[in-house]
Amino acid sequence: MSLKRVLVVNKTFPQAGLDLLKKGGIQATVLPYSDNEPEILPEIKKNINGYDGLIWNTKHRLTAEILNLAGSQLKTVSTMSSGVDQVDVEEVKSRGIRLGNVLRVLDNAVADITVGLLIATARRFKEGVQEIERNEWKTGVQWMLGMDISGSTVGIVGFGGVGQAVVRRLKGFDVARFLYCGRSDKPEAKELGVERVPQEQLLKESNYVILACPLTPETKHLINADTLKLMKKTAVLINIGRGGLVDHEALYDALKEKRIFGAGLDVTTPEPLKNDHPLVSLPNCYIIPHLGSATIHTRNDMATISAQNILHGLKDETMKFPVC
Numbered sequence: 001m002s003l004k005r006v007l008v009v010n011k012t013f014p015q016a017g018l019d020l021l022k023k024g025g026i027q028a029t030v031l032p033y034s035d036n037e038p039e040i041l042p043e044i045k046k047n048i049n050g051y052d053g054l055i056w057n058t059k060h061r062l063t064a065e066i067l068n069l070a071g072s073q074l075k076t077v078s079t080m081s082s083g084v085d086q087v088d089v090e091e092v093k094s095r096g097i098r099l100g101n102v103l104r105v106l107d108n109a110v111a112d113i114t115v116g117l118l119i120a121t122a123r124r125f126k127e128g129v130q131e132i133e134r135n136e137w138k139t140g141v142q143w144m145l146g147m148d149i150s151g152s153t154v155g156i157v158g159f160g161g162v163g164q165a166v167v168r169r170l171k172g173f174d175v176a177r178f179l180y181c182g183r184s185d186k187p188e189a190k191e192l193g194v195e196r197v198p199q200e201q202l203l204k205e206s207n208y209v210i211l212a213c214p215l216t217p218e219t220k221h222l223i224n225a226d227t228l229k230l231m232k233k234t235a236v237l238i239n240i241g242r243g244g245l246v247d248h249e250a251l252y253d254a255l256k257e258k259r260i261f262g263a264g265l266d267v268t269t270p271e272p273l274k275n276d277h278p279l280v281s282l283p284n285c286y287i288i289p290h291l292g293s294a295t296i297h298t299r300n301d302m303a304t305i306s307a308q309n310i311l312h313g314l315k316d317e318t319m320k321f322p323v324c
C-alpha cells in the first residue's frame with residue numbers, strides 16, 4: 001500500500017488512535033482545533049483537500065459541500081461515535097466512500113451514566129442539592145420523596161448494546177418488568193427477560209422510559225406533546241441517545257405542569273446547552289453535559305476503533321463497524 005494520508009479533523013482525538021494509525025503506516029495530520037473553537041469548521045474546509053481517509057470526530061456535519069472540498073480520492077471515513085447523525089450517510093454512500101462508526105466499546109460507560117441519571121432524577125438529586133445550597137434543607141417524612149426502582153416497569157426505546165447493558169445493570173434493582181420497542185426483534189431480549197412491545201404500550205406502561213436509540217428522520221421528536229400525554233404522571237424520562245429524539249418545548253411544558261415526574265438528559269439540542277435554556281431552570285430536569293462515553297478507557301478504545309475502521313477501509317477490508 002502506498003503511503004496513505006488521513007486527516008483527523010478535531011485535535012482532541014486520543015493518542016491511542018494516532019499510535020495505531022502510525023503503526024499501520026498512515027501519515028496522519030491532526031487539525032489543531034476542537035469543537036469549542038469557532039474556527040474549526042472553516043479550518044476543516046480550508047484544509048480537507050487531498051486526503052485518503054478522514055476521522056470525522058466533530059459535531060459538525062459532514063455534508064456534500066465538505067465532501068466536494070475533500071476531493072474524489074477520499075476513500076474512507078470513520079466517526080469516533082456510535083451516532084452518525086452528524087454525517088450525511090446517503091451522500092457518503094452515493095460516492096462509494098466507506099464509512100465506519102464505533103460500537104460496543106462504549107456500551108458499559110453509557111449504561112453506567114444511564115443508571116446514574118435514572119437514580120439522580122427519580123430521587124431528586126438536583127432539587128436536594130439546590131435546597132442545601134439555598135440553606136433550605138427541611139426534614140420530615142414527606143419531604144423530597146422520589147420514585148422507586150424496585151417493582152417498577154422499565155421501558156427501553158432501542159434495544160442495542162447500550163440498552164442491553166442498562167438492563168444487565170438494573171437487574172440488581174428488583175425491577176418488576178423490562179420492556180423494549182424498536183425496529184427489530186432482538187435475540188438477546190429473551191435471555192435478559194425483556195419483552196418487546198409497541199412504542200405506545202411502552203410509553204403507557206413504563207415508570208422509566210429510557211431513550212437509547214439513534215437519531216434518524218423516523219426517531220426525531222419521538223417524544224413530543226402527543227407521546228408525552230401517553231406517559232404516566234409518575235414517569236421518569238431518560239435520554240442518553242440524542243437531543244433530537246425529544247421535542248424540548250413539549251418536554252418543558254410537561255415537566256413544568258408536572259405531567260411527568262422528571263427527566264434526566266445526557267443529550268440535548270443544542271449542545272452545549274446555554275444556562276438560560278428553559279429546561280435548565282426546572283428542578284425536575286436533571287441535565288448533564290453529554291458525558292455518556294466520557295471515561296479515559298472508553299475514549300481510548302473509541303479512538304482505536306476509529307483508527308481500525310480507517311486502516312480496514314483503506315485496505316478494502318471489512319470494517320469492524322461498517323455503516324456503509
Ligand code: DGY
Nearest residue numbers: 080081082083292293
Ligand atoms: C456516541 O458515541 O454517539 C455517544 O453519544 C458519545 O457519548
